[in-house]
Amino acid sequence: MAETYSRELHRAGADATSRLARFRLLLRRYPLGAAGAFILVVFVLAAIFADAITLLDPLKTNAPEKLLRPGGGHWFGSDVMGRDIYSRIIYGARISLAVSLGATAIGSLLGVAIGLASGYLGGNFDLFVQRIMDILQALPLLVLALVTSAALGPSLQNTIIAIAIPMIPASARVIRANTLSLREAAYIEAAQIQGMSEWRIALRHILPNTVAPLIVLATAQLGSAILTEASLSFLGLGVPEPAPSWGRMLSDSAAEYMRTAPWLVIFPGAAISLMVFGTNLLGDALRDILDPRQRG
């Protein structure tokens, strides 16, 4: 698999060295990954241009128009307060993306810093950090996020923090393992002999070599962050009303109406599933491309 890929890439490189050709090749070789990337791009564009592609205010309640079936006026129907589901879903992409990207970025950054320090410094510091990571990993992601979120109080920022913290150990572990193996590598020794400082070596040499596994991990974490945000909001402990969070839209009130107004359940859940599905498709393809050890 690996050889075939590089050979094909090589051949394509011989035909046309342009980036476009390489890109086309990747698309042809990983159609599912390309589909995932496409799904994500659509959601990102929807979130950016939400104002342009919706007509109704997602927050505006309109009692006479409550619980309308999907149709001309409301593409995806309206909720119990007469708000337009379609608008809420488009604006909901903003919240979902903000929380998941924010949490993944914060979690990864902290994880990278901790993992680099832990792997590079070693010794008692490493042991201590490892124990802390054990502790964070012994609690289910959702439980830790729930308690953190409850402790900090419901808000967008706090939801991001509550999801970011449980994500730290995974990236810290990956970075630490990579750092440990790279520390022994010949070119690192060469840098040491040249008198490069420890931190400079860590940042200039070790970090760039751990980027590939980090990207793979971050993509996987992005999906789980989207799901955790939805779960928190579903349980009423995530992004508070009236913000149109997809999980919140599915919360108890929607469950009450599921016999009479199934569109309240179907559309937000479909939006969550589709976005996570896109992330997972992309993540699988990235893992195949970037992490040859895990290739199947």
Add this chain to the structure above:
Amino acid sequence: MTAYLVRRVGLMLLTLLGISIIIFVLLRLVPGNMVDILFDSAGMVDPAEKTRIAAELGLDKSIPEQYLVWISGLLHGDLGFSYVSEKSALREILPRIPVTARLALSAIAFAVLLGVPFGVISAVRQNSAIDYGLRVISLAGLSMPSFWLGLMVLMGFAALTGTLPVYTEAPKTTLDAVLLVAVPAMTVGFRSSALIMRLTRSAMLEVLRQDYVRTARAKGAGAGRVNFHHALRNALLPVITVIGLETAFLIGGLIVTETVFNIPGLARFLVESIRNRDYPIVQNLVMLTAFIVVMINFLVDLLYAALDPRVRLGA
């Protein structure tokens, strides 16, 4: 072996100690006075009562003292008192344990029974239409929030039978009783089964490349014997480790699914306690969760050692 066990148990205790500190500190970050919160949620008004409860909770003591009181209580089996339901936490928790345990075990059984065979099929038929189909389905399974899957299942039930498999009253028939457990168990287990399938597939692909699989074929063993007796036995070793790690994952599923299906289990109790801001209970439930996760990981390690002869004797 003994040295390993001692070390392992020591690490477990250390982890639990760490968790207790983190949870304790986290819940002290809650804005507002704990007694006020409890008062609000329990709907009490008498100010004398307020001082009494503050003293009872030990809130007049220093933070480290409060922590020591809590931990020694836990060690003596005192799980505290729920001010919302006005019952001892133990009486709230005990009847919920079998409910959640039954759901969790059924979900794991469902996940393994579905995930392992399909993972094997997917690997043996690598790159076939079946393989692609199973991979897309499993990825879709991983992408659906389990509470949404639960809601969709409920909607389907409502549309087909006009009834809902939720706990409203005691089940009348055996079928009802089975459905009450099976439907939510499948909802939680589906996600885990997708994960187990993917893991089994990649582990099998790795194992099927091994020389000993060729040896088995050279002996004249048939495909079934080669795939299950020789390959799967080896492939399951990494899968078992991950099943242990995934307990945490499953607990997340239980939390939302018990809420959706209105199941009076521990996981929903945790959410309710958080919502009711019944923090002494939250604190203890989180410790219980951590204890379960840590224990399961320990048991999985022991199971692994029992199944892999290289670990068993190498340790």
Add this chain to the structure above:
Amino acid sequence: MIADPILEVEGLRTVFFTAAGLVRAVEDVSFTLRRGEVLAVVGESGCGKSITALSLMRLVPTPPGRIVAGTVKLAGRDLLAISEAEMRDVRGNAMSMIFQEPMTSLNPVLTIGDQIAETVRLHRKVTRAQAWDRAVEMLRLVRIPEPAQRAREYPHQLSGGMRQRAMIAIALACDPQVLIADEPTTALDVTIQAQILDLILQLQRETGTSVLLITHDLGVVAETAQRVVVMYAGRKIEEATVEDLFEFPLHPYTNGLLGSIPHLAAISGAVAERLQEIPGMVPALSNLPAGCAFAARCARADDKCNDVPPLVELRPDHIVACWHAGATP
């Protein structure tokens, strides 16, 4: 006196369909293994000798590989024509195989005894206990000390040489008519190599099994085999008795191979005293030249070599495929 043939291979052709194109791993290979003899198949790695062995057992990984032509007759029965179920009955029973990597060829989670007994139970109607007794007996036969105890151990508890003995025990447990040994000593320490070869020879004499020995090592051939088939780039290029081949190597490639072995170079008068190396590299099987595949590395090559040379019997029982066979370079 020439013994009856037990295994007759005729026009065997195995190809691999890869992204890099069609790879002709085995191209029109024929040879005969006689009852009770040791026949060696020799060549550098990548010459198709291992694929030939796997083809005989019908163990070529499919896809990407496939046997596209030929017959493989075991005691007169064409193994390429029978069903997979019938073939399973042959493997490990009438014909069995041992592999190059004893470290990885045994299942790590099953005991040695179980793995030997499995073969017995697959092919003989015996009880579990009888199969186990047979396993212990086989371990004793392959000179493993304390066989009853070793049978209960796992592969990782055995050394490389012990594991290869266990592999031999598995292969011989059902008294096969043919044993295919694919580089059985290559992965082992030099001291162990000789022991394992001796063992195979002793057991071959005791049981009357015919042995097809796949090796890259002409030293091994000299010590064990009666006849040799030399392969190059998927084709058989020379076949002779061991004595004749070493004394009168006809193909320039065989000549080169002999010249690259230190102690043989001293014995053989056909090569210069200095140790020779064959210039150039083995061509990729996916991109073979039209004529003789060795031409690019051959000092004798000329225009004639643009056509594939036929196999001709230049000496009694000594055939070779070369337009310039036997000529001095």
